[in-house]
Amino acid sequence: MKNAVITIYVNKNIKSHPYLELLYGELMSRHSTLTVSHMELGLHGMIKILKTKGKIILHLHWIETFRKQNRLNFIIIIFYLSCILIFLRFIRRVKIITTLHNIVPHEIKYITLEHLLFKLILTLSNSIIVHSKIAKLISTKLYDVAIKKINVIPHGNFIKQYPNKTSMVQARERLGITQNRFVILFFGYIRRYKGLEIILDFLKKFDKLPEIIKKEILFLFAGCFREKEFLHSLLKLRDLKGLPIVIYDKFVDNNYVQYFMNSCNIGLIPYESITTPGSLLLFMSFKKPVIISRHLNILELANEKFCIFLREYSGDELSLAIQKAYFWWKLGRLEEMGNHSYNEALKYDWKIISEEHFKLFTEKS
Template identity: 30%
Template sequence: MKVFFIPYDREGNNPYQNLLLNHLQDLGVKVEGSGTYRIFSLLRSTFSHWKPDILHLHWHHPFLLGSNITKTIIKSVSFIAELLILKLVEVKIVWTVHNIVSHEGKFESLELFFTKLLAKMCNKIIVHSPSAKREIVKIYRASESLIKVIPHGNYINCYRNVISKAQAKNKLQLKAEKIIFLYFGLIRPYKGISELIQAFNKLNYSRTRLLIVGKPINNEIVHDILKKCEENENIKTFFEFIPDDEIQIYMNAADVVVLPYRDILTSGAIILAMSFGKPVIAPAIGCIPETLDIEGSFLYEPSEKDGLIKAMRQVFNADLIKMGNHNFELAKQFRWGKIAKKTYEVYCDCLKRKK
C-alpha cells in the first residue's frame, strides 16, 4: 500500500507526522510526502514519486489560502481541481481534520466554502475526538459514516526527559519554592493568553510564577502580552521556537500547565503536557473534557466569570504530583502503534481491502 502525506514537514518541527509515518511503515505501508504548496504542486509532487493508493491530507489551509481574495480563489480552485484529477485516476483521499478553519480567520467564509467542497471529495475523514466529529458533521455537513475517530497519539519518549525539576528551575533562574504555571505552545490570539495574564495578575500570590513560552504569530501579539504583564515581575516570557531537547526544561520546571483556549478542535499541547506527567488547567470545551478528567486536571467553564482564576486557585490545595502521574497513565493509552493500526484500517476501508 502506497500513501502520500500532504503537507509533510520534513524538518520534523512537529513529530506528529513522523510518529504516524514510522508506525505505518512498521505495518508495511510505504509513505512519502511533500511540503510544497504552490499551485498544481500537488499533482507534480504526487506523480514525481509514484502514483499512491491514498492521498492523506493533514493541514488544508496552505493549499487554500492566499495573501488576498483573488489569490485565495485561484489557489482553492486549483487545489480542488487537482483533487478531482487524483480521484479520476482512483487515488483515494483521506483527510485528518485538525482545525475547522484557519485560526487567523483570513477570508473565513471563502475558506469554509472550499473546505466544505473538500469534505465532500474525501473517501474518509479522520478526527481526534467525538466532539470534533460532531463539529464536522454540523459545519461541513459531512456524513457520519464518512468520519472515523482516532485519538491523537502521545509524546512519551518522543522528547528528551532526563532533567530534574530542580535542575530545570535552576536553568530558568526560578526559585525552588515557587509554584510554576506554564503556558506552552504557539502564541496566537485564540489561545487565550491575555485572559491567562489577567487571571494570574488577580492571584496576587507571591509564591507563584507564570511562564509564557512559545513562538508568536506576529509582533503585535508580543507587544500586547508585554504590555499586560509589564507590572508583574512574576511573569516571565520566552518568545521563541523551543528546540526539541529544551522542551523538557520548561515542562519539568512547571507544576501545572495552563491552556486557556477560547476555542479548540484538537490539542497536541494537552497531550504533550500529559506525556510529561503534568496536571492541566483548561476550559471544558471541545475535545478537552474527552481527553482529560477531574483526577488530572482543573477544568472550568469559560462562560463562568472568573472561571479560570478559580481553577488556578485550586492548584494550591491539590496533590499536583499525583494528578500529573494520573495524566501520564492516561497518555499511555494513546500509543502510536495502536493509532497507526486504526489509520491503516481506514486506508483499507477506502481500498476495500482486508484489514
C-alpha cells in the same frame, strides 16, 4: 494484494510537526511496503504522482494552510484545488484522506471562502479523520458530509517524541527559576485564541490574590509570540507592576522542551476554542496536571483527576482556578494528578493509532 506497495503523499514536510513524525515514523517502522513522501499540490507533484506505480494515498493535514490573505488569490486557490482533487480522485484513482485537525480555522478572515474551502476538500476526500466523537458530529453538520466517511482516530501522546531525563530541580536550575516557586507554564505558539484575553484580565487584577500566593507564584511563557501586542502587554505588566513573569519568546527546540515542562507544577490551557487535544497530551506526556477550558472536544480525554476546569471564559474564573491549583500544590495533590495524567496518556499509543490509519489506507474505498 497483501504485500502491494503503498505510496503516501503528504501535503506537509514530515519533519515540520511532531504529530507527522510520530504517525509516519510508526507506520513505516511497522509496514515495509509503505513509503511516505512530502508533495506540494503543484505541477511537480502531479508529475510525481503520474509516475508512481501501485496504490497511492494523498493524505492532507491542516487544510486551513491552503488559505490566502488576498480574496482573489483565495478564490483562485479554491478553483485550482477543486481541479487537482477531482483529477486525482476520479481520473488518477488516488485515494484522498483528510485529517481534520481543526474543525474550523482558529483565525477567520473570509468566513464564506474558508467554509467553501473546507467543504470542497472534505467532499472530495474518500475518508476524513477527526480526533473525537464530538468533532465527527460537528463536522458532518457543518460541512454536510456523509457521517459514514468520517473516522474517529484519537491524537497520540508525545512520550517518545521529546527527551525527558531532567528533574524539576535540574530544570529550574537550567532556567534560573527558584526551587520554592509555584510555576504555571503556558507553552507553545502564543496566539490570540489561546486565552490571551483572560490571562491579561487576570494579571491586571493580580494584586487581589492572597499575599501568600503572590509571593510564591511564577508565570512562565515559552514559545514564539505570534501576538506581539500581547507580549508588549506582558512586559509592561512585569516591568511596571513587578509581576512574577518569565518570558522565552523563541521556538523551543525538541531537546529543551523537557526543561520547561519539568520546571512547572501545572500547565495552563485557557483556550477560547480547542479542536485538537495536542497541547493537553503534551502536558500529560510529562506527568503534568493542567488548568484548562471546558470544551466538548477534549472531554473524551480530559477529566477531573488531572484537570482543573474553567467553568467560564473569564479572568475571574482563571483566578479561582489558579488559587485552587496553588492550595492543591501545598497539599501535595498536584503530583498525584500528574501521575493520573501520564497513565491516561499511555492509552494514546502510536502503535494503536498507526494501525487504525493503516487499516483506513488499505481498505477499499
